[in-house]
Amino acid sequence: GKYRVVSTKSMPGTRWINLLVQQDCRVEICTEKKTILSVEDIIALIGNKCDGVIGQLTEDWGDTLFSALSKAGGKAFSNMAVGYNNVDVDAANKYGVAVGNTPGVLTETTAELAASLSLAASRRIVEADGFMRAGLYDGWLPHLFVGNLLKGQTVGVIGAGRIGSAYARMMIEGFKMNLIYYDLYQATRLEKFVTGMSDSIFSYGQFLKASGEEPVTWKRASSMDEVLQVADVISLHPILDKTTYHLINKERLSKMKKEAILINCSRGPVVDEEALVEHLRQNPMFRVGLDVFEDEPYMKPGLADMKNAIVVPHIASASKWTREGMATLAALNVLGKIKGYPTWSNPNAVDPFLDEKSSPPS
Ligand code: GLV
Ligand code: GLV
Secondary structure, eight states, X not given: OOEEEEESSOOSSSHHHHHHHTTTXXXXXXXXXXXXXXXXXXXXXXXXXXXXXXXXXXXXXXXXXXXXXXXXXXXXXXXXXXXXXXXXXXXXXXXXXXXXXXXXXXXXHHHHHHHHHHHHHHTTHHHHHHHHHTTOXXXXXXXXXXXXXXXXXXXXXXXXXXXXHHHHHHHHHHHOOEEEEEOSSOSSHHHHHHHHTHHHHHHHHHHHHHTTOOOOOEEEOSSHHHXXXXXXXXXXXXXXXXXXXXXXXXXXXXXXOTTOEEEEOSOGGGBOHHHHHHHHHHOTTOEEEESOOTBTTBOOTTGGGOTTEEEOOSXXXXXXXXXXXXXXXXXXXXXXXXXXXXXXXXXXXXXXXXXXXXXXXX
């Protein structure tokens, strides 16, 4: 291979490797056993000749790494993730390195985990499972693990992009929940989705009317507080940046219903996790389903002891189909740039205007 491409982790499937190898690339996959690579580990991997890197959300891609990659002749970096809060895009631009992410292929898989956590929390499945395994079940009781009925309750979505919209659709169509949503940046995407499905909602509405039930309703909230106050299940789907850091804090938690369910499959720092632990302690009927944590891989003290919390290790995109798709997109992001396609031609380029803004250092 003429080009050297490094992947900091082994990734599912072989399609991503074949794509690169068929196009003149030699692929090197890091064999280091530790889970999280340091900046120094990655500098060593890059070495003195490297055309592109596929990296992971656990890695800190800032000035030091983009400088090292650029010195090694590298022009492309792809995160194997849709979120790229671990990447300093300005630093990449400065060194003329194009950055890509892997949206789309993980939308439904991630929304399905948010839906799974919503159901698991509302029906207390994890708590009940622990009860069975502990040998505590000694007979059916009217009060045993009573939870909430989702049907007819209101689901609140904060962050109405691809994943938030897919989750909303699942909860409306699957469980006939009412919807209220809020997005910090855009007013359009979820509205488009709602309009797009108005036919099926309409016919379902006719069916409900005939059976004497009310059809589901949906609404864009005028403020985030409205979502917090009205919704029974709240799912967070924003990106992580300065504006969404600790978006859910002590004050906002206190605005939610005492028996609300909060789901986070976005990024840990969107929630003030210490405030959340305290809130869970004070409100035993408040439940939470978390896929992400403020200081991954750690949990804030006390969280693991809370019966009203369900915690899973950042697995929202972990379906076989999706992970193979993410690996393939990451390889294509790197390959396109190496092969000289302009950054603006890549739909998964994080900054499509890179070519106009920067000149690679000589
Ligand atoms: C996973 O968290 C991702 O951003 O893809
Ligand atoms: C519960 O198992 C019931 O039959 O109501």
